[in-house]
Structure formats: structure tokens, C-alpha cells
Amino acid sequence: MAGKAASAKSPWYRDGIRFECTGCGGCCRARNGYEYVYVDPAEARAIARRLGIPLRRFVDEYLIEQHDDAPFDVQMHLRFDDGACSMLKDGKCQVYEQRPKQCRTWPFWRENMVKKVWDTEIAPQTPGVGRGRLWSRAEIEAAIAEDERS
Numbered sequence: 001m002a003g004k005a006a007s008a009k010s011p012w013y014r015d016g017i018r019f020e021c022t023g024c025g026g027c028c029r030a031r032n033g034y035e036y037v038y039v040d041p042a043e044a045r046a047i048a049r050r051l052g053i054p055l056r057r058f059v060d061e062y063l064i065e066q067h068d069d070a071p072f073d074v075q076m077h078l079r080f081d082d083g084a085c086s087m088l089k090d091g092k093c094q095v096y097e098q099r100p101k102q103c104r105t106w107p108f109w110r111e112n113m114v115k116k117v118w119d120t121e122i123a124p125q126t127p128g129v130g131r132g133r134l135w136s137r138a139e140i141e142a143a144i145a146e147d148e149r150s
């Protein structure tokens with residue numbers, strides 16, 4: 001029991017993980033059919049400013065409305081073209097400094113932080129894993145929390 005309690009408090013990444021974005025664009029392409037990068041209003045405004053276009057035009061040209069079950073629950077996500085995010089141009093994110101939190105927190109998403117998922121799906125397909133600075137456990141958990149903040 002003591003061992004179980006200890007492991008619950010000590011996730012496998014307790015000593016941190018090295019990661020840096022290599023700019024490969026790999027996480028900007030659909031994986032297993034998943035092509036949803038959600039954008040909140042503040043992020044949409046920042047990206048539209050970066051692109052130098054009015055917010056309305058950005059919404060019309062680059063965002064897709066997703067209506068969930070609740071009647072007023074509408075989310076916006078970036079359009080994907082041929083399996084790649086519409087912000088990806090020549091293999092690079094054209095709004096990197098303004099990229100949505102979902103991109104800023106990758107690969108530290110809760111569903112990725114299951115050891116088996118990390119080892120079999122995330123690390124092998126993410127060239128930045130094992131490189132760059134060490135993200136502490138606290139930073140990883142802050143990224144997980146930020147990704148989940150709506």
C-alpha cells in the first residue's frame with residue numbers, strides 16, 4: 001500500500017523530461033485522423049494580428065465552428081488542409097509566437113503522459129523528446145493544466 005501511495009505521488013516523469021521543439025511540423029499534421037487545434041477568442045485575435053488580417057476574415061477563412069451537445073457550447077478550431085494545420089506554411093508554423101495553448105503545451109497533454117502512450121506513440125514520433133532543456137515535473141504538470149484550461 002505504501003508503495004502504491006508513493007507511486008501515485010511520484011509519476012514516472014518525476015525527474016523531468018528533456019524536450020525542445022525542433023520546428024519539424026510533425027505535431028502540426030493530423031495523427032490518426034485527429035486534426036483539431038482549438039483556438040480561444042484571445043488566441044484568435046493574436047493570430048489575426050500576426051497575419052495582418054481582420055479578425056472576421058481570420059474566423060471565416062481559417063476557423064471551423066464545432067457545436068457540441070450543449071446548445072450554446074461552440075468551440076472553434078483551425079482548419080486543416082490535406083491533413084496539415086492551415087497555419088503551417090513551407091513546413092513551418094507562420095504564427096509560432098502566437099500559437100494556441102494546445103500547441104504550446106505539446107507534448108505534455110494528460111493523455112500523452114501515460115508511460116505506455118509516451119513510450120510507444122509520443123516519444124518515437126516527436127524528435128524533440130530527449131533534446132533541449134529539462135522540463136521539471138512542476139512545469140510538465142503546469143503544461144497539462146494549461147492545456148486543459150478552457
Ligand code: SF4
Pocket residue numbers: 027028029037078085086087088092093094095096099100103
Ligand atoms: S498553429 Fe502552428 S504550431 Fe499549432 S498546429 Fe498549427 S502550424 Fe502547428
